Amino acid sequence: MSSTAAPAGAAPPITTRSIVGRPRRIRARLPSSTPGRLVALALLVVLALIPVCTLSVLIADRSRTTTADLKDRQVPGVLALDQAASALTEADRAAATSLVSGAFALTGPGQDYQDAVKRANRFLTQAADLHRDDAAARARLTGVNALLVEYTMLVGLAQTGDAGPLSLANVFYAADLRRSIVDSLYDQRRADLADIRAARSTWWVGTYVAVPFGATAFVALLLVLFAHRYVRRRFHRRTNPPLLLAAAALAALIAWTVLHAQTTHDRLAEAAGRGVTEQSALWQARTAVHEVVGTAALDLASGGVPRNNPVRAGLTLRDLAEPLPSADRIEGVRTGADPRFGGLIATALAQDHSPALREAGARALTALAALRDAGDRERAQAPHDGTRVVGPGAALLTGRAPDRMSGAADAAEAALTDALIAGRTSADAALTEAADDGGLTLGGPVVCAAVLVLALLGLLLRRFEYGRHR
Known part of the structure; x- marks a missing residue:
């Protein structure tokens, strides 16, 4: 039996053998000494705390920034547009x-x-200031301001027309232009509402942001508890106070951050979700009330003759409530029942059962019923050839008694104003709570630093203690 010799000059293969001559594998091993393991645990704790502290700070900072922008700019910007539209229609x-x-x-x-024109100008100026960082919105609102100037000029020209056809025509042209302005404001409002929905759906203000934070923090907590168990067994002591305090502080930080994320999400859903929808619907309802009376007045002035123009018809009673509820249903709304009708008032009351808002909503619905009845009587008594002199139809429209159109509209406007105040108070409180970080922006880094110091203290003290006893 022959054997093959190794080539000359070749190095023999290196093998590691045990005492009895069997091969032994070389493998990587964790530090085998107690000091090495203590240092390794300290390093692992530091590495585990880095993402925990980073995520905690980011969650607090980004949610505070987002909610502050919603509270100070985006939500007031939407409402300023609605207020401008309502004032101009008034x-x-x-x-x-x-x-x-x-x-x-x-x-x-x-x-x-x-x-009303002064208020419309003030709200437009406020809206332009709140949209100063949006070039497209700023350009649109600049155009609206120019149209508002043209609108006031048409009304001024109507006054110079005495009582003739020129006066009537200019008021009609001004009304058409006003509807175009309101449409433009509502287009911008729709874009703003989409931006608000996107802002409150971002990662940093959602409840899901707590998932990666909770996972990394839980790993760090388990590591600290494992370090405590190792030190307790290795040094034969019941407890290690610094490590237990570190674990308690870390658990508190987890609860604090998760609760903050959940609270921010809930408050934004309330204020920048339902709250904005409710407030916007109530402002549109005010606009619709003015629109109903203004349209009836123009119909009376023109004798009911339809006008051919490309401008979309304005808001009607159906936009406010469809069908208009009976007295029993209105009483149910007052006591907190869900609205069983459609329209802007139903949108405002849908998810809000606060007594003040429900009472105001019921009053508004009662006034709308009176507005509808007065409008029916006004149309029945109005002459068909047009009039600008006080007559039965004009008296029903301009009278301020509760059974006249203007009087019922005033009552509905007062009720809607009370509803706006009640809803705005609740929405502002929710936005303020959402914008409050609860001290997490400062407290999060402090707690993280405390956890790090306590964990290192608990481990490295044992390391030095071990060295002194060797």
Whole structure:
């Protein structure tokens, strides 16, 4: 039997043999000494705490930034657009009712018109300021301001037309232009609402952000508890106070951060979700009330003759409540029942059962019923050839008694104002709570530093203790 010799100059294979001559594998091993294991545990704790501290700080900072932007800019920006639309429609209503009352040629659209235009200008300026970082919105609102100037010019020209057809035509043109302005404001509002939905759905203000944080923090907590168990067994002591305090502080940080994430998510869903929808619907309802009276006034002035124009028709009673509930249903709304009708008021009341809002909503619905009945009587008594002198139809439209259109509209507006105040108070409180980080921005890093110091203290003290006894 032959054997093959190794080539000359070749190094023999290196093998490691045990005492009895059997091969032994070389494998990587953890530190075998107690000091080495203590140092390794300390390093692992440091590495585990890095993502925990980073995520805690980011969650607090990003959620605070997002909610502050919603509270200070985005939500007020949407409501400023709704307020501008409502004020401008109120101005249009004042001009139209002044026209049919016969006072337009003498006093013009009146003081109510002047006050409403001033409010519309103020809300437009506020909206432009809140949209200063949005170039497209800023351009659109600049165009709206130009159209508002044109609108006031048309109303002014109508006053110079005495009581003739020119006066009527200019008021009609102004009303069409006002509807175009409101449509543009509502287009911007829809874009803003989409931005708000996107902002409150971001990663940092959702409950799911707690999942990666909770996972990494739980791993770090298990590591600290394992280190405590190792030190207790190795040094034959019941407890290691620094490590137990580190574990307790870490558990508190986990609970604090997760609770903050959940609270922020819930408050934003309440304020920047349902709250904004509710407030916007109530402002639109106010706009619709003015629109109903203004449209009735223009129909009375024109004798019901339809006008051919490309402008979309404005809001109607059906947009407010469809069908308009009976007295029993209105009482049910007051006591907290879910609205069994459609429209803007139903949207505002759908998920809010607060007594103040429900009471105001019921009052608004009662006033709308009176507004509808007065409108039916006004249309039945109005002449068919148009009029701008006080008559039965004009008196039903301009009268301020609760059974007249303007009086019922005033009652509905007052109720909607009370509903807005009640809803705004709740929404502002929720936004304020969401924007409050609960001290986590400062407290999170402090707790993380405390956990790190305590964990290292608990491990490295044992390391030095072991060295002194060797």
